[in-house]
Amino acid sequence: MTKILVVDDEANVQRLLQYTLKQAGYTVTIAGDGQEALRLWAAESPALILLDVSLPKLDGYAVAERIRADEGGRAHVPIIMLTAEKEVEQKVRGLRAGADDYLVKPFHQAELLARMRSLLARFSATEGSLSKPPLGRMIAFYGAKGGVGATTVAINTAIALHQDHDRKVVLVDGVLQFGDHRVFLDLGPDRKSITDAVQAPTVDVDLMKSILVKHDSGIDLLLAPASPEEGDLIREDRLTEVLALLRSMYDFVIIDVEKRLGDLTLSVLDHADEIHIVMTADLSCLKNVRLALEALDRIGYDRNRLRLVLNRSNAFTGISVGAAENALKREFETKIINEYRTAITAQNSGKPFSYARPDVALAKEISGLARRIEATSAAPTKPGTAVARR
Ligand SMILES: Nc1ncnc2c1ncn2[C@@H]1O[C@H](COP(=O)(O)OP(=O)(O)O)[C@@H](O)[C@H]1O
Ligand SMILES: [Mg+2]
Numbered sequence: 225m226t227k228i229l230v231v232d233d234e235a236n237v238q239r240l241l242q243y244t245l246k247q248a249g250y251t252v253t254i255a256g257d258g259q260e261a262l263r264l265w266a267a268e269s270p271a272l273i274l275l276d277v278s279l280p281k282l283d284g285y286a287v288a289e290r291i292r293a294d295e296g297g298r299a300h301v302p303i304i305m306l307t308a309e310k311e312v313e314q315k316v317r318g319l320r321a322g323a324d325d326y327l328v329k330p331f332h333q334a335e336l337l338a339r340m341r342s343l344l345a346r347f348s349a350t351e352g353s354l355s356k357p358p359l360g361r362m363i364a365f366y367g368a369k370g371g372v373g374a375t376t377v378a379i380n381t382a383i384a385l386h387q388d389h390d391r392k393v394v395l396v397d398g399v400l401q402f403g404d405h406r407v408f409l410d411l412g413p414d415r416k417s418i419t420d421a422v423q424a425p426t427v428d429v430d431l432m433k434s435i436l437v438k439h440d441s442g443i444d445l446l447l448a449p450a451s452p453e454e455g456d457l458i459r460e461d462r463l464t465e466v467l468a469l470l471r472s473m474y475d476f477v478i479i480d481v482e483k484r485l486g487d488l489t490l491s492v493l494d495h496a497d498e499i500h501i502v503m504t505a506d507l508s509c510l511k512n513v514r515l516a517l518e519a520l521d522r523i524g525y526d527r528n529r530l531r532l533v534l535n536r537s538n539a540f541t542g543i544s545v546g547a548a549e550n551a552l553k554r555e556f557e558t559k560i561i562n563e564y565r566t567a568i569t570a571q572n573s574g575k576p577f578s579y580a581r582p583d584v585a586l587a588k589e590i591s592g593l594a595r596r597i598e599a600t601s602a603a604p605t606k607p608g609t610a611v612a613r614r
Contacts, residue, residue, distance in 0.1 A: 225251045226344065229270035231261040231287065232306065233279055237329075241274060244333050258282025262290055266433050270301065272344055274336075277307045277318065285321040292322035293442060296390045302343035304336075358392060360471035361601050364496035365533075366481045368503035368512040373535040375404050375480050376567055377502050377560065380578035380587065382478040383441045384594035387582065391475040391598070393443045394436065396467070398479045398492060400455035403448025405480070409439060410574020413450040421446070422462040432469055441579040446470065460488050467495060476597075485519050494523055498597065500558070502533045505541045505548040513552060533593070536562035558593045561585060 228250045230241045238254050245252045253268055255261040257280040265273065273291075277284040288303055295301070305318040305326040318326050324347075325339050365381070367374030382395040396418075397403035406413065416435045421427045437445040446466070449455045470477045479496070482489045493499055501516060503509040513532070520530065532552070537545060537559035549555050563586045570577040578587045 225249070226272070227251045227253060227268060227270045228340070229253050229255065229261065229264055229268065229273045231255045231258070231273065231279065231284070232276040233257060234276075237276070237306075244336070248337055256280075258284070258287045261287050262438075265291055265301070266294075266438075267430060271348075272340055273301055273303045274340075275303050275305050275323070277305055277314065285317060288318070288321040288323050296392060298392065300347060302347045304339060304343065306331075358471070358473060359475040359601055360477075361475065361498075361597075362467065362471055362477040362479065362496045363597055364398075364479050364481050364493055364499045366493065366499055366501050366516065367483055368501055368509040368516065370483060372502050372504050372509065373560070373567070374502040375399075375408060376571070377500070377533060377535060377590065377593070378478055378480040379405065379408055379576050380590040381594050381597070382443050382476070383439075383576055383578040384587070384591045385476050385478070385598065386441065386443045387578070388591055388594055389598045392473075393476045393478060394446060394470050394474045395439075395443055396446045396470065396477060396479040397448035398481045398489075400448050400458050400482065400488075401452040403455070403480070405445060405447055406450070408571055408574065408576065409445065411437060411445075411447065415447055415450075417447040417449045417454075418458065418463075418466060419449045419454045421466050422458055427466060427469055429469070429473060432466075432473070439579075441576070444474075458488070460491050463488060464491060464495065467492065476601075485516065490519070490523055493520065494525060496529070498529050498531060498600065499525070500531045500533050500593075502535050504536050504539070505534060505543040505545060507543070510543070510548060510551050517552075531557040533558040533560065535560045538562050557596065558589075560589045560593075 228245050230238060230252055232238055233256050242252045242254065253264055253270060255264050259281045275284045275287060284305055291301065303323045305323040306329055307314050307318065307326055308329050315326055324343055327336060327339065365374045365378035379395060382393050385391045386393040397405040415437050420435045421432060424431055437447060439445055467477060479492060481492055501513055503513055532554055534545065534556040539562040566577050566584050566586045570580065577584055578590050581587060
């Protein structure tokens, strides 16, 4: 049955529309405010939305804008705006926000149903061409030791892939015991986490959507548990299942990985299409990177899918970039400058620099990294490499 989302704060309008639509054979879901509308849109994937303009919390224009921004041209749910005002500006504003049609209240049932049918027909016919399948690439960020900037780079790269390349991105905090994303993104311990996904007997798209947290930048987040004990309970097979599901939903699954190379982490790394090892030019990082490379060799990981990221590349460490490359017999694909003020301000304010200050030098270098990831993903891949894994 075709599911319609009705968004209106007035109880009598809700009742009337529910009655009319059910009579016409539709399934109806009702939201009483803008935020609820966004949540139900994400959770229920309705076939069409009837959206009142004046709503508590987030008005109809803002709701339509958010939905269109999130769809990013890859999908298109038809939206009919319901407005009480007849003014032309209102109509234009609604259409500009992303509505497909509008109706002025009060309207006739027959007119509403006719407009709905025409939109449903139009969009179901083009759905195939509008919704490209997601790329499903998983990119892991692994820090050679604590404090090198793996989390910083992972978060900002995820945002840049979405902002610069219009990709659908989910960022996973894979540091299950002491994950930092709640701090870096200013989210409280009440937000849902991966624990909610693995505690359910099975996890599907709808459940996943109710657990993911939407970030203002437009990316979605799968947070680490709020306590270390919970993090310790997550098993490899369930984590693999969750990641596979996310790959079927997103263009990019960006995962910030635990440093400890246990079975769980190795399994995540093994499934990744690319691993970016984040390091600084110092002796303990050089040693750890060498050991990590050896460990990855032992699980048969394709070295062509490994990348080295030198963070804080111009900070004085006594070891030059060239010397570090020689020691590892590899080049750094990415070098990121040392800009402590920007990095720490972003962290303390809970607003990643690639989102809040995309023009600063640090954000531009992250954009460069995102561009390379995007380019590799778009390039045709030989059989037996990344794409074949999916
Ligand atoms: N390019 C950079 N320049 C300056 N400081 C940075 C840079 N990248 C990260 N930092 C800072 O380094 C510290 C550790 O970063 P974090 O991302 O938490 O590292 P990790 O996840 O590897 O432990 C943070 O205070 C962060 O703000
Ligand atoms: Mg970290």
